[in-house]
Amino acid sequence: MGMEVFKFGGASVKDADAVKNVAQILAMYGENNLIVVVSAMGKTTNALERIAMACWNGDTQLFRNEVNELEQFHLTIMNDLFDASNEMIYNQVKNEFRLLSLKIEQPRSDNFDFEYDQIVSLGEIISTRIIAAYLNQQQLLAVWEDARRLIRTDNTYREGSVDWQKTDALIKERMLPHFEKNRIVVTQGFLGHTAEGFTTTLGREGSDYTAGILAFISDADDVTIWKDVPGMLNADPKWFDNTIKLDKISFKEAIELSYYGASVIHPKTVKPLQNKGIPLYVKSFLNPSEEGTVIQESPDFDHLVPSFIFKMDQLLISVMPKDFSFIVEKSLSSIFNTLDKLGVKINVMQNSALSFSLLVDRKKVDLEKVIAVFSDDFKVKYNEDLELVTIRHYDQATIDRVTVGKEIILEQKTRETVRIVMKDQSLS
Ligand SMILES: Nc1ncnc2c1ncn2[C@@H]1O[C@H](COP(=O)(O)OP(=O)(O)O)[C@@H](O)[C@H]1O
Ligand SMILES: N[C@@H](CC(=O)OP(=O)(O)O)C(=O)O
Numbered sequence: 032m033g034m035e036v037f038k039f040g041g042a043s044v045k046d047a048d049a050v051k052n053v054a055q056i057l058a059m060y061g062e063n064n065l066i067v068v069v070s071a072m073g074k075t076t077n078a079l080e081r082i083a084m085a086c087w088n089g090d091t092q093l094f095r096n097e098v099n100e101l102e103q104f105h106l107t108i109m110n111d112l113f114d115a116s117n118e119m120i121y122n123q124v125k126n127e128f129r130l131l132s133l134k135i136e137q138p139r140s141d142n143f144d145f146e147y148d149q150i151v152s153l154g155e156i157i158s159t160r161i162i163a164a165y166l167n168q169q170q171l172l173a174v175w176e177d178a179r180r181l182i183r184t185d186n187t188y189r190e191g192s193v194d195w196q197k198t199d200a201l202i203k204e205r206m207l208p209h210f211e212k213n214r215i216v217v218t219q220g221f222l223g224h225t226a227e228g229f230t231t232t233l234g235r236e237g238s239d240y241t242a243g244i245l246a247f248i249s250d251a252d253d254v255t256i257w258k259d260v261p262g263m264l265n266a267d268p269k270w271f272d273n274t275i276k277l278d279k280i281s282f283k284e285a286i287e288l289s290y291y292g293a294s295v296i297h298p299k300t301v302k303p304l305q306n307k308g309i310p311l312y313v314k315s316f317l318n319p320s321e322e323g324t325v326i327q328e329s330p331d332f333d334h335l336v337p338s339f340i341f342k343m344d345q346l347l348i349s350v351m352p353k354d355f356s357f358i359v360e361k362s363l364s365s366i367f368n369t370l371d372k373l374g375v376k377i378n379v380m381q382n383s384a385l386s387f388s389l390l391v392d393r394k395k396v397d398l399e400k401v402i403a404v405f406s407d408d409f410k411v412k413y414n415e416d417l418e419l420v421t422i423r424h425y426d427q428a429t430i431d432r433v434t435v436g437k438e439i440i441l442e443q444k445t446r447e448t449v450r451i452v453m454k455d456q457s458l459s
Pocket of ligand 2: 042071076154220221234235236237239
C-alpha cells in the first residue's frame with residue numbers, strides 16, 4: 032500500500048469548521064496510508080511566544096491572562112467538535128493547560144531559548160490531540176504519535192538541527208509500525224527532541240520541514256501541503272492582485288523561491304524531497320479537488336513568468352574596518368563568525384574594499400547589540416525602512432514597474448534573479 036504525507040498548517044485548523052474540513056479531506060483519500068502532520072491552531076504559536084516571554088519576565092498577571100485566553104480559544108473549538116461526554120479529550124487538553132499554568136511558579140534555567148521551546152511546543156501537542164480525537168469520532172481511525180520521540184535534533188533550541196541517522200531509526204522503530212493496524216498517523220510539525228529528551232523546535236513555520244523529513248525517511252509516494260491559497264503563486268496574494276498560479280515547477284525553482292522568502296513553503300522542506308525525487312503538491316484546503324501546484328524533478332517545467340518576493344522593514348548594516356585593512360578573507364571570516372554567534376540571518380550581502388554590508392529583517396536583529404559587538408574594530412553605519420524585492424525570471428519592464436517611486440540603494444543581478452534593496456522616496 033502507498034504512503035502519503037499531508038501537512039495541515041495553522042490556517043487549516045484555525046476553528047472548528049476548519050477541523051471538520053480537514054476530516055472531510057482525509058476521508059477523500061481512503062486508499063493510502065497517511066502521515067498527517069499538523070501545526071498549532073490559528074495564531075496559537077504567536078500567543079505561546081507571548082506566554083513564554085511573560086513567564087521569562089515573571090509577569091504573572093500577563094502570563095495568566097494569556098494562558099486563560101488560549102485555553103478558552105481551544106475549549107470553544109472543542110465544544111463545537113465534541114460531546115461533553117467525550118471526557119478523554121477534555122482531560123488531555125485541560126491537563127496540558129494545567130502543566131502550562133504551573134510553569135510561572137517553577138524554577139527557570141538561564142537559557143531563554145530552552146524555556147521558549149518547552150512552552151511554544153505545546154500548541155502542536157494540543158492541536159494534534161484535538162484532531163486525532165475528532166478523526167476517531169468520525170470513524171477515520173487515527174493514531175496520535177508524539178514527534179518529540181521521533182525527530183532527534185542537536186541542542187540548538189528554537190532552531191534544532193536534525194540528526195538524520197537517529198531520526199531515521201526512531202521513525203522506523205516507533206512510527207511506521209503503526210501502519211500495520213492503522214491507516215492514519217497524526218503527529219506534530221515543528222517539534223523535535225534532544226538526546227537528553229528535552230523538547231526542541233525546528234524554527235518558526237517549521238512544520239512543512241517536518242513533512243519533508245517524515246516523507247524522506249518513510250519513502251513516501253508524495254507530500255501534500257494544504258494551504259489557504261490555490262498553490263504556489265508568482266507572488267504573495269496578500270500584497271499582490273492578479274497573481275498567477277505556478278502549475279508545475281522544478282525542485283530547484285521551489286528551493287530558490289522559498290529560500291528568497293516565498294513563505295508559502297518553509298525553505299528547508301524541499302531538499303529532502305528532491306534528494307529522493309518525492310513530488311510535493313501545494314493545494315488549497317478550501318478547494319481540495321483543484322489541482323494546485325506540483326513540484327517535482329523536470330528540466331522542462333521552468334518556462335516561468337516573473338515571480339516576486341517582497342520583504343518589508345529591512346535594515347542595511349555596513350561595517351568598515353577602523354584600522355588600515357581592507358575587507359578581505361581574514362576580516363570576512365571574523366565578521367561571519369561574529370554574525371553567526373549573534374544568530375543574525377542575512378538576506379543580502381555585499382562588500383567593497385572598505386565596507387561589508389548586510390541586509391537583515393529589522394525585527395529579527397538586536398541592532399544595539401550588533402553595534403556594540405562590532406564597534407571595537409569597525410565603524411558601523413545603518414539605514415532603516417528599506418524594502419527588498421527579489422524577482423525571479425525578471426525583465427526590464429517588471430523591474431521598472433516595481434521600482435516606481437523608489438530610491439534604489441543596492442542591486443544584484445544574476446541571469447535568472449534580480450534583488451533590489453530600495454527605499455520609498457517619500458521616506459528618503
Ligand atoms: N508565492 C506564494 N504563493 C502562495 N502563497 C504565498 C506566496 N508567498 C507567500 N504566500 C503566503 O503564504 C500563506 C500560506 O502560508 P502560511 O501562512 O505559512 O500557511 P500555514 O501557516 O497555514 O501553513 C498564504 O496565505 C500567502 O499569503
Ligand atoms: N506553529 C509553528 C510551526 C508552523 O509551521 O506553523 P504553520 O504551519 O502554521 O506555519 C509556527 O507558527 O511557527
